[in-house]
Amino acid sequence: MNRIVYLNGEWLAEAGAKVSIFDRGFLFADAIYEVTGVVDGKLVDYAGHAARLQRSIAELGIACPLTAEQLLDVHREIVSRNALMEGLIYLQISRGAADRDFAFPKDAIPTLTLFTQAKSVLDNPKVATGMAVALLPDQRWKRRDIKTVQLLYPSMAKMQAMSQGADDAWLVEDGFVTEATSATAHIINRDGKLVTRGLSTAILHGITRASILEIAEAAGIPFEERAFTPDEAKDAAEAFITSATSFVLPVTAIDGQPVGDGRPGPLTLRLRELYIRDKMASAI
Template sequence: MSRTVYLNGEWLPEADAKVSIFDRGFLFADAIYEVTGVIGGKLLEYAGHSARLKRSIAELGMELPVSAEELLEIHREIVRRNDLKEGLIYLQISRGAADRDFAFPKEPKPTLVLFTQAKSVIENPKVKTGMSVALLPDWRWERRDIKTVQLLYPSMAKMQAMEKGADDAWLVEDGFVTEASSATAHIIDKAGKLITRPLSNAILHGITRASVLDIAEEAGIPYEERPFSPEEAKNAAEAFITSATNFVLPVTVIDGQPVGDGKPGPLSLKLRELYIAHKTASAI
C-alpha cells in the first residue's frame, strides 16, 4: 500500500511527491534530518527530537517553515493518515531550491519532507543474539553534533563492516571510539559501570543516549562520560548501542572478538527493558 507523505504543506501519495533537482539537500547535502519512533501510534521522545532539530537548524542558519505546534500536528497527522502503529517517522528539511552556488541563497524557501516507515522496533531479533561491529577509522566531518544528511561515509563504513561479516561499524578517531555508523556506542566495565563518550562536536548528541543515562541513574547503575579505546571495549563486560531506531541494543562481538561471554549482557538488557517501559508510558 502506498504511503501518504508530507511535502511543503501538502499530503501526497509517495509516488507523487517530487523535489526540485536544484534543491540544496540534493546538490550540497545542505539539510537536516530527524527520526522519531512510534509505538502504539504514539510519538516517542518527541520533545528531545524537536529540540535537537531546532538546534541543528540554528547551527546551519536555517529556519523551520512551520511553527513548533504545527510540526507536532504534522507528526500526529502522518501517523493517522498511514495508520502507523509501530515504526519510524523520518523528517528532512533542506535550505530549499536555488541555482547551484556554494553561497547560501539570500531568500531561501526551505523544503520540508516527512514520511513513515512501518517496522517492528520492539521485537528486534538482534536483542537475543546481540550485534557484531567492526572497527573502522572515523573519516567524517568534524561537526557531527549537527544532524545533517551528510551520511555517505557512515553508509560506506556500514557496508565495509558488513563485508567483514559484522552488522555495523564502530568508528575510531585518535585512538578512541567515537560512535557507530548511526548510533551511540557504550560499554559496561567489569565493575558494572556504564561508560560512554562525553558530548562534543565529535559525536551526535543522542536523544536515546541522554534518556538511557537518566534511566541508569534512576536505577542505581553508575556511569562515567569519558572516551574509551577499542581495546577497552573488547575487554569490557558488556557493550551496546543506543538510537531512536534500536533503543538499547547489545553488542556481543567487536572485530571478531566476543565481548564478555559473547551473549547480550544483563545490564544492557535491563536498560533496554527500562527504556521501553519508560518511553512508551510517556509517549504522546
C-alpha cells in the same frame, strides 16, 4: 509502498511527491533530518527529537517553516494518515532550491518533508543474539553534533563492516571510539559502570543516549561520560548501542572478539527494558 507523505504543507501520495533538482539538500547535502520512533501509534521521546531538530537547523541557519505546535501536529497527522502503529517518522529540512552556488542563497524557501517507515522496533532479533561490530576509521566531517544528511561515509563504513561479516561499524578517531554509523556506542566495564563518550562536536548528541543516562541515574547504575579505547571496549563486560531506530541493542562481538561471554549482557537488557517501560508510559 503506498504511503502518504508530507511535502511543504501538502499531503501527497509518495509517487507524486517531487523535490526540485536544484534543492540544496540534493546538491550540497545542505539539510538536516530527524527520526522519531512510533510504538502503538504514539511518538517516542518526541520532545528530545524536536529540541535537537531546532538546534541542528539553527547551527545551519535554516528557518523551520512550522511552529513547534504545527510540527507536532504534522507528526501526529502522518501517523494517522498512514495508520502507523509501529515504525519510524523521518523528517528532513533543506535550505531549499536555488541556483547552484557554494554561497548560501538569501531568499531560498526551506523544503520540509516527512515520511513514515513501518517496521518492528520492539521485536528486534538482535536483542536475543546481540550484534557484531567492526572497528573502522572515522572519516566523517567534524560537525557530527549537527544531524545533517551527509551520510555517505557512514553508509560506506556500514557496507565495509558487513563485508567483514559484522552488522555495523564502530568508528575510531585518535585512538578512541566515537560512535556507530548511526547510533551511540556504550560499554559496561568490568566494575559494572556504564561508560559512554561525552558530548562534543565529535558525536551526535543522541536523544536515546540522554534518556538512557537519565534512566541509569534513576536506577542507581553508575555511569561515566568519557572516551574509551577499542581495547577497553573489547575488554568490557558488556557493550551496546542506542538510537531511535533500535532503542537499546546489545553488542556481543567487536572485530570478531566476543564481548564478555559473547551473549547479551544482563545490564544491557535491563536498560532496554527500563527504557521501553519509561518511554512507552510517556509516549505522545
